Amino acid sequence: MKTLLIHGTVLTVNDQNDVILDGAIGFEDDRIIYVGPTPEEFKEYDRIIDAGQRTIMPGLINTHGHTAMSLLRGYADDLPLQDWLEKKMWPLEAQFTAEHVKWGTLLSIVEMLKTGTTTFVDMYDHMDTVAQMVELSGMRASLCRGVIGLCPPDVQKSKLDEASEFAQKWNGAANGRIKTMMSPHGAYTCPPDYIEKIVARAEELDLPIHIHMSETQFEVEQNIKDYGSRPVEHLEKLGVFNQPTLVAHAVHLTDEELDILARNDVKVSHNPISNLKLASGIAPVPKMLEKGICVSIGTDSSASNNNLDLFEEMKMVALLHKGVHLDPVAVPAIEALRIATRNGAKALLMDQEIGSLEVGKQADFIVVDTKQVYYQPSHDPISHVVYAGSGRDVRDVFVAGTQLVKNGQCLTLDEEYIKEQANRMFQTFNQE
Amino acid sequence: MKTLLIHGTVLTVNDQNDVILDGAIGFEDDRIIYVGPTPEEFKEYDRIIDAGQRTIMPGLINTHGHTAMSLLRGYADDLPLQDWLEKKMWPLEAQFTAEHVKWGTLLSIVEMLKTGTTTFVDMYDHMDTVAQMVELSGMRASLCRGVIGLCPPDVQKSKLDEASEFAQKWNGAANGRIKTMMSPHGAYTCPPDYIEKIVARAEELDLPIHIHMSETQFEVEQNIKDYGSRPVEHLEKLGVFNQPTLVAHAVHLTDEELDILARNDVKVSHNPISNLKLASGIAPVPKMLEKGICVSIGTDSSASNNNLDLFEEMKMVALLHKGVHLDPVAVPAIEALRIATRNGAKALLMDQEIGSLEVGKQADFIVVDTKQVYYQPSHDPISHVVYAGSGRDVRDVFVAGTQLVKNGQCLTLDEEYIKEQANRMFQTFNQE
Numbered sequence: 001m002k003t004l005l006i007h008g009t010v011l012t013v014n015d016q017n018d019v020i021l022d023g024a025i026g027f028e029d030d031r032i033i034y035v036g037p038t039p040e041e042f043k044e045y046d047r048i049i050d051a052g053q054r055t056i057m058p059g060l061i062n063t064h065g066h067t068a069m070s071l072l073r074g075y076a077d078d079l080p081l082q083d084w085l086e087k088k089m090w091p092l093e094a095q096f097t098a099e100h101v102k103w104g105t106l107l108s109i110v111e112m113l114k115t116g117t118t119t120f121v122d123m124y125d126h127m128d129t130v131a132q133m134v135e136l137s138g139m140r141a142s143l144c145r146g147v148i149g150l151c152p153p154d155v156q157k158s159k160l161d162e163a164s165e166f167a168q169k170w171n172g173a174a175n176g177r178i179k180t181m182m183s184p185h186g187a188y189t190c191p192p193d194y195i196e197k198i199v200a201r202a203e204e205l206d207l208p209i210h211i212h213m214s215e216t217q218f219e220v221e222q223n224i225k226d227y228g229s230r231p232v233e234h235l236e237k238l239g240v241f242n243q244p245t246l247v248a249h250a251v252h253l254t255d256e257e258l259d260i261l262a263r264n265d266v267k268v269s270h271n272p273i274s275n276l277k278l279a280s281g282i283a284p285v286p287k288m289l290e291k292g293i294c295v296s297i298g299t300d301s302s303a304s305n306n307n308l309d310l311f312e313e314m315k316m317v318a319l320l321h322k323g324v325h326l327d328p329v330a331v332p333a334i335e336a337l338r339i340a341t342r343n344g345a346k347a348l349l350m351d352q353e354i355g356s357l358e359v360g361k362q363a364d365f366i367v368v369d370t371k372q373v374y375y376q377p378s379h380d381p382i383s384h385v386v387y388a389g390s391g392r393d394v395r396d397v398f399v400a401g402t403q404l405v406k407n408g409q410c411l412t413l414d415e416e417y418i419k420e421q422a423n424r425m426f427q428t429f430n431q432e
Numbered sequence: 433m434k435t436l437l438i439h440g441t442v443l444t445v446n447d448q449n450d451v452i453l454d455g456a457i458g459f460e461d462d463r464i465i466y467v468g469p470t471p472e473e474f475k476e477y478d479r480i481i482d483a484g485q486r487t488i489m490p491g492l493i494n495t496h497g498h499t500a501m502s503l504l505r506g507y508a509d510d511l512p513l514q515d516w517l518e519k520k521m522w523p524l525e526a527q528f529t530a531e532h533v534k535w536g537t538l539l540s541i542v543e544m545l546k547t548g549t550t551t552f553v554d555m556y557d558h559m560d561t562v563a564q565m566v567e568l569s570g571m572r573a574s575l576c577r578g579v580i581g582l583c584p585p586d587v588q589k590s591k592l593d594e595a596s597e598f599a600q601k602w603n604g605a606a607n608g609r610i611k612t613m614m615s616p617h618g619a620y621t622c623p624p625d626y627i628e629k630i631v632a633r634a635e636e637l638d639l640p641i642h643i644h645m646s647e648t649q650f651e652v653e654q655n656i657k658d659y660g661s662r663p664v665e666h667l668e669k670l671g672v673f674n675q676p677t678l679v680a681h682a683v684h685l686t687d688e689e690l691d692i693l694a695r696n697d698v699k700v701s702h703n704p705i706s707n708l709k710l711a712s713g714i715a716p717v718p719k720m721l722e723k724g725i726c727v728s729i730g731t732d733s734s735a736s737n738n739n740l741d742l743f744e745e746m747k748m749v750a751l752l753h754k755g756v757h758l759d760p761v762a763v764p765a766i767e768a769l770r771i772a773t774r775n776g777a778k779a780l781l782m783d784q785e786i787g788s789l790e791v792g793k794q795a796d797f798i799v800v801d802t803k804q805v806y807y808q809p810s811h812d813p814i815s816h817v818v819y820a821g822s823g824r825d826v827r828d829v830f831v832a833g834t835q836l837v838k839n840g841q842c843l844t845l846d847e848e849y850i851k852e853q854a855n856r857m858f859q860t861f862n863q864e
Contacts, residue, residue, distance in 0.1 A: 071809060073808070073809065073816070074811065074812040074815035074816050074819060075811070075812070077764070077765055077812070077815045077819060078760065078764035078765060080760055080761060081760055107805065111805045111806060114805065217758070275755060276751040276752060276755030277754060277755075278754075279755060279757070279758045279759055279760035280755070280758075281755065282755055282756070302820070305819070305820075306815065306820040307806050307819070309806075309822070312744075312747075318709075319705060319708040320708060322708055322709060322710075323707060323711060323712070323714055324708075324714070325711070326712075326713060327711055328510065328511060328513055328516070328711035329512060330711070332509070333509055373542050373543045373546065373847060373850075373851060374543060374739050374741075376502075376539060376851045376855060377503060377505065377854055377857075377858035378855060379506065379858065380507070380509075383506035384505070384506050384738070387506060387509060387737070387738035388506065388737075388739040390741070390824050392824035392825065393824065415805060418805075419805060419808045422809055423810060425809075426811065
């Protein structure tokens with residue numbers, strides 16, 4: 001089956017950042033077969049869709065999150081971090097069953113799809129359920145069982161086995177839409193020898209690693225106290241970076257640590273909104289980019305954001321570092337767009353498959369309704385998408401050539417029912 | 433004519449920040465006559481509107497902007513400030529005619545209305561045209577002819593006369609929906625004696641003053657060089673603060689300057705997104721709030737934002753200061769909501785009339801479609817509106833009891849035609 005979208009403004013995010021006015025994108029099954037001007041004739045195609053001069057761009061890639069936690073959206077804001085975690089998040093998360101994870105994940109998937117995210121990372125528990133929901137939804141994801149090692153050895157072992165069984169079972173599943181990673185939760189929640197075991201398992205299974213790192217100043221200080229070194233050096237010593245690694249947050253880093261990350265090609269998931277909201281700080285993104293570190297963006301969970309709209313994250317990464325460093329040319333619009341698409345693909349080792357609109361890649365793309373008032377006058381499509389846009393303006397979403405959102409409506413999921421169930425699940429929590 | 437909106441979640445933003453679940457708001461002509469639970473019966477009303485459990489809240493108040501500049505949205509991003517101003521903004525602004533101002537203003541009004549702003553400040557030129565458009569649209573505004581005094585005395589005089597004629601003619605017009613201010617553009621664009629003349633005129637006409645102040649470090653340093661004092665002390669000496677004053681930006685301030693502002697009850701329009709984008713810096717908002725300074729929010733123009741969605745500004749003010757000061761309790765959600773509503777009303781000396789939903793006030797309110805996925809689970813309506821919301825979710829807008837937006841469609845303005853004309857006007861610019 002060959003489909004052609006015509007009459008769109010195509011942001012390719014290819015190496016030249018080509019923008020094609022009155023452009024078209026053709027795909028056969030799940031692969032892109034044409035990107036260029038709207039052709040004169042198109043009789044080889046089975047289906048023609050008119051984009052009506054709206055913007056066609058790669059689906060956005062969310063490289064860090066805990067999707068099921070959408071059930072806790074707005075549950076406890078504006079609290080000191082330890083109170084938020086210890087008194088609010090952890091007690092409720094301890095009550096999460098597979099059913100909570102199911103409905104929380106579905107709620108997040110609906111939200112992500114409707115705001116133009118086509119690929120996401122999830123680090124959580126009950127991951128079989130998450131993977132099933134990803135399969136069902138038609139989305140693309142890189143999934144990992146986040147492992148906390150503050151427990152007896154036998155529990156550590158069973159968690160690691162569970163994580164690696166999950167990773168093996170689902171890697172490449174759903175026609176390749178699901179990939180998996182191994183995930184020690186963080187240096188402050190996993191003893192060193194446990195991290196080494198997880199890394200060994202990742203090597204054995206040839207899987208990348210996803211880990212929280214240097215999110216707060218407190219975490220860094222604790223690491224020095226406990227292990228005599230800052231987190232980056234600590235993780236390097238433990239061999240983590242011998243595997244392809246994606247670190248989330250990376251807020252508090254010295255220049256030396258940045259060099260270690262660059263040298264090891266460690267990828268960063270920058271979570272600007274969550275880092276602001278939890279008062280963790282502001283990651284040194286301009287320096288990372290200068291050193292050639294691959295910076296992608298993540299929302300973290302909607303409990304600390306409080307939504308999953310990557311357009312907000314994209315605008316924030318373009319704004320925040322200008323203001324903080326008093327540098328109006330820091331992270332220009334095109335860089336922010338690449339961070340949200342191409343760099344996300346690189347961070348997930350999927351750059352050959354997604355992240356830009358190019359022939360041979362997967363047909364993961366979105367149509368943004370840039371005919372709306374927010375995008376007028378209509379002269380600079382990249383600026384408008386980054387600085388004036390919103391995920392709320394996403395109209396159509398395709399993943400692997402299958403349309404998942406049409407005119408703002410989810411096609412594969414029953415949004416109303418999911419919202420009802422998410423509310424019902426929230427009611428089950430004991431909030432004492 | 434009496435109207436009752438029923439079955440909404442009402443965020444009153446009254447002194448107690450009351451939230452009314454299954455609430456209602458009744459109004460007769462332009463005034464609120466009831467705020468409370470949805471009544472058992474409502475036969476005294478001529479018209480009943482079911483809010484369908486969506487959120488009813490005060491219209492947002494944008495206390496600083498240059499609405500016509502929406503024509504320059506995205507025209508020149510990511511440039512050093514002086515290049516942006518001198519090579520890009522000023523040459524095109526010099527080409528603005530009344531017709532440019534007309535369509536740029538209408539474009540902005542459509543955008544503001546659709547994203548839930550009911551009152552805005554405009555400091556610009558061709559203000560008669562702006563006022564006519566405000567009257568036509570049904571919106572509420574506080575308008576001023578921004579006066580730049582870097583010109584010969586006769587031109588200074590004619591500008592001041594024009595500004596005060598405009599202010600007199602339109603103050604209280606459009607059934608009181610239009611108020612006016614006097615506006616020396618800034619200490620760096622108006623010589624001291626000219627500022628004194630403008631202040632004298634404001635005193636004579638009993639009008640408040642609106643002025644840019646301490647937006648950039650460069651401006652502060654220049655002020656010290658030119659006049660021997662920082663901007664706040666300088667403006668105080670010139671008698672500006674003897675009139676009620678609203679200053680825009682207020683980014684670079686010492687503690688002493690904050691004290692002067694507090695002592696004189698000077699109101700601040702905080703423009704966080706514009707300040708980040710232009711790399712001006714980050715205003716000391718937590719300190720301002722501590723000192724009891726009235727902080728409201730503004731978008732500045734869409735040339736430096738690049739949209740006019742105050743929900744984005746509201747979220748930014750709640751996020752930014754937490755991250756910058758590493759303080760997770762800085763500017764909690766309710767404070768951000770008050771900044772965007774109640775404080776805006778105070779900043780414009782309209783607190784008796786707007787800013788909260790209370791009996792006797794003007795019926796300026798919006799209905800936000802909080803049944804959408806971004807607001808689930810639905811337990812904390814204030815958090816959700818601030819941290820998860822978007823102006824794109826605004827469904828209905830009422831100003832002075834008249835519905836201006838219904839189900840996302842502008843009722844008083846022809847959006848499609850305005851977008852066409854705004855694009856046409858952009859084409860008229862010589863961009864050499």
